Amino acid sequence: MLMALLKRDLLLAFRSRGDLLNPLMFFMMVASLFPLAVSPDPQFLGTIAAGVIWVGALLATLLSLDLMFKSDYEDGSLEQMLLMPQPAMLMVLVKVLVHWLVAGLPLAFIAPLLGLMLGLPNGGFMPLVLSLLLATPILSLLGAIGAGLTVGLRKGGMLMPLLILPLYIPVLIFASSSVQAGVQGSDYLGHMAFLGAYLALTLVVAPVAAAAALRISLAR
Amino acid sequence: MWTRLKRLYHKMGSPKWFYEITTRWSKWFMAVGSILMLTGVVWGLAFAPADYLQGNSFRIIYIHVPASLLSQSAYIMMAVAGLVGLVWNMKMSFVVGKVIAPIGASLAILSLLTGAIWGKPTWGTWWVWDARLTSMLILLFLYFGVIAIYNAIENDEMANKAAAVLSIVGSINIPVIKYSVEWWNTLHQSATITLTKKPTMAPEMFIPLMLTILGFYCWFAVWVFARTRNEILFKERKTNWVKKLLQNGHKKTTGAQL
Numbered sequence: 001m002l003m004a005l006l007k008r009d010l011l012l013a014f015r016s017r018g019d020l021l022n023p024l025m026f027f028m029m030v031a032s033l034f035p036l037a038v039s040p041d042p043q044f045l046g047t048i049a050a051g052v053i054w055v056g057a058l059l060a061t062l063l064s065l066d067l068m069f070k071s072d073y074e075d076g077s078l079e080q081m082l083l084m085p086q087p088a089m090l091m092v093l094v095k096v097l098v099h100w101l102v103a104g105l106p107l108a109f110i111a112p113l114l115g116l117m118l119g120l121p122n123g124g125f126m127p128l129v130l131s132l133l134l135a136t137p138i139l140s141l142l143g144a145i146g147a148g149l150t151v152g153l154r155k156g157g158m159l160m161p162l163l164i165l166p167l168y169i170p171v172l173i174f175a176s177s178s179v180q181a182g183v184q185g186s187d188y189l190g191h192m193a194f195l196g197a198y199l200a201l202t203l204v205v206a207p208v209a210a211a212a213a214l215r216i217s218l219a220r
Numbered sequence: 221m222w223t224r225l226k227r228l229y230h231k232m233g234s235p236k237w238f239y240e241i242t243t244r245w246s247k248w249f250m251a252v253g254s255i256l257m258l259t260g261v262v263w264g265l266a267f268a269p270a271d272y273l274q275g276n277s278f279r280i281i282y283i284h285v286p287a288s289l290l291s292q293s294a295y296i297m298m299a300v301a302g303l304v305g306l307v308w309n310m311k312m313s314f315v316v317g318k319v320i321a322p323i324g325a326s327l328a329i330l331s332l333l334t335g336a337i338w339g340k341p342t343w344g345t346w347w348v349w350d351a352r353l354t355s356m357l358i359l360l361f362l363y364f365g366v367i368a369i370y371n372a373i374e375n376d377e378m379a380n381k382a383a384a385v386l387s388i389v390g391s392i393n394i395p396v397i398k399y400s401v402e403w404w405n406t407l408h409q410s411a412t413i414t415l416t417k418k419p420t421m422a423p424e425m426f427i428p429l430m431l432t433i434l435g436f437y438c439w440f441a442v443w444v445f446a447r448t449r450n451e452i453l454f455k456e457r458k459t460n461w462v463k464k465l466l467q468n469g470h471k472k473t474t475g476a477q478l
Binding site: 153155159165170174177201206209213217 | 306358361362364365368369372373378381382385386388389390392393396397400404
């Protein structure tokens, strides 16, 4: 049943390519705003590249979170999914997995390109990709809570960042400091370990909370 | 003991009982809180010795530390109230959680403002991106999120439950946020008070601080009770006991308008 759901959601995602590409294009545009706004000096850009890329990734994820439950909510299939014999949190987990595959993983692939454009020093590329691979699932997991809480609301788009961004801050700190550590040539595995631990924590907590949030949103 | 606690819990669930008992409690909390605050503040501002390093500017500690402490414990109280509401579906608990949110947020703002005022003479700047300051700011953001969700959802029951979920998730995250920023960057002096160690301050500075902290807690209770009573009156405005209460005026319930 869950496999069928996974297949269906992936198929739906790939049928609407616009939704798939929009966050990626947004990611690239945000990153290219910084050289225009701050300074095109490569030396300077190299020092802020890690932070810029990570902030861009956060914002791009926020944009795509709306897609996680919205269409299923609108056509009523979300209610049917909550009625499935499988626990609702597993259903949420499938949704999160699809969101990550569609919106999180591509960020990790495109980030090195942006790093190149922003003059990220060589040591930073490996931790940048690794931290994105490890931490974008966290963004999807925590985002599921916000998406679940705001799914029934007309003005949910503005509310979601308010709810979710404070929870994203640890990810931002550890991820961007891992890239900084890589740039300075020091060991970044400690930061990765923290991201891994945070992933484990959110993997346990977020699906339960998101399932509860969905039940509340659909209770009307 | 257990049955008494259980009975108290069931009584707490009744808005009428809660209204009446907190009306009586409020007076006591108000009196005790005022005495504690007055003695603490006067002692701290006028009689406590000046700090050998920071001079007189340290005296803002008597507002800053209680506000910071209380805004953090208020968040935990809000999350616990939300948890109780979600698990046992207790309506009064949701009401308490709802009224705590803006109070906690204003305490966080007070803490940030007094911290900035304290920071200017000691660090030479209003704001630094230091661990404590940043995590306090994030706490304020978490409060903003909870308040925003109350404003966004019109259905009361749904708003209460959604805010409860959010505050519980936030409270799980608070230690993570706290440690992440603490390892990231720090300048703030270390904690003034820890439960396990003897205070590092001189007793004549420390005792007034304890008094103001306790005073803040008392006034926090008064504030929460007053706002909860307001909510109860509004929610129960169609019931007989509220109508009767309003007809009788506020003869018996002085302080209800607070």
